[in-house]
Amino acid sequence: MNEKNWLGAELIFDLDADHLPNAPRNYADMLELVKKETLKLLDFLTDDFGFSEQEVQLVFSGGRGYHFHITSPKVLTLGSSERREIVNYVSGRDLEFKYFFREVAMDGDFGTGSKTFKGMKNVPRKCTLVGYDSGWGKRIALYLTDYIKSESEKKYKKDMFPELRRHDKVGNTTIKKLINIANSETGLKDILEKGRLDFDVRNFKEIAAYFMQESAEDFLHRFGASVDEPVTADIKRLIRVPGSLHGGSGMLVKKLALSEMEEFDPLNDAVVFGERPVKITASKPFSVQLKGKDLRIEEGIQEVPEYAAVYLICRGVAEYGYRRNQPDPV
Missing domain, CATH: 3.40.5 (Ribosomal Protein L9; domain 1)
Incomplete structure (x- = not known):
């Protein structure tokens, strides 16, 4: 035994109702909630990390959740600490929102850092969203646009943007400009597709970071993936074999194509x-x-x-x- 060496291990993710806050007690509702978490994690695996469908094996655990097996050679030799970093990333743990907002110098209609702007030496600076088209930056863009849109649709202006109003640098002028962005033809679209946050509002970088930090719990609940960290970090973990039966339910541990996930009904499709x-x-x-x-x-x-x-x-x-x-x- 002493002559044996560890060669590697698949990167495993376990999503289980035990690790979800306020999971429903009803089994069917519980499984539906876990499915939503599984789809969120799938987005991280294919979009953020770029794993192909051939490298991602999805399995219904036969119990209260799902397993992902990542078989890419790139992950086989990752140690426990590296695997914990991956868990931290998909869960959004210690996410620093301030680094997603940056002030840039204006150049034409949008800033690229030039030293002059239309002949002026004091170049106007406006806020942009870093990484708006992928990863956490894309999720922040979605969250911001949904927030601006939903708040602007409220009946009374005094009820709009209560979270932002708590910031001492946000007044009626800022609120008015946010409403204009929501009502303009391209305002919200420009945030999603160009990362534009140039609302001509002083200190908007600080205001945006403040809002995201104040909304962190709701934001991470919506976009972060809840996985069992010890399972992912363990490089010697034994995981249920697809095709076996779960001892706590008698249901099939069923391998799924990624395209089957949304329509999969474990309470019917995994009953053998x-x-x-x-x-x-x-x-x-x-x-x-x-x-x-x-x-x-x-x-x-x-x-x-x-x-x-x-x-x-x-x-x-x-x-x-x-x-x-x-x-x-x-």
Whole structure:
């Protein structure tokens, strides 16, 4: 054993309802929430990191979430610390918003850092969004435009932009210009497609960074991906094999094409047992949605479809067959 050397490990991501704040207790709702987190992580893997579909293997865990296996040779030899950095990135941990906003000198209609502007030596400077077309910069652009649009649609001006109004350098003039941006033909589009934040507002770089920092919790909840860090960081972790059955549900650990993710319904597509009636003894009332049916189980002896029996036994709320001293259902 001492002569064996570690050769490498796939980069693994585990998304599970256990790691999601305020996850619903209902199993179907829980799985739907985890699917949304999985789609967010998929965006990071293919857009931010540039992994191809051939390098990303997606697997339903058979339980309460999904696994990603990254098989690219580039990641196989990454150590635990590097893998933790990847988790930090996709979750947005310690994201410094101030570095996404930059003041540039004007040149024509937009700044490129020239020393003169239309013959003037004191070159006007305006704010731009760094990296607006990819990664976290793109997500910030989406968040800002959604915020400006939704606030500008409020009925009363006094109710608009309450978060920005808390900043001591934001007054009615700033609010008016933001409303004009939202109502203009190209204002919001220019933020998304050009990173333009040139609202002709003094200190807007500071104001924008302040707003994003104040909104960090909501922003990261919307765009960050919640993954199980110990699983990703562990370079010797054993992960469930696709094609096996999950011991806590009896459902299939199912490999999926990335294109199948949005339509995949684990409570139907990962159920492998049939409809044959099976007698069980339930220890308590229980309800679950499987194969498009709402199943309500009462305490005691009863017959249920085979797929439900397997699930209930795996969940520990029923035993196979008849057990003495248990009441028959009325």
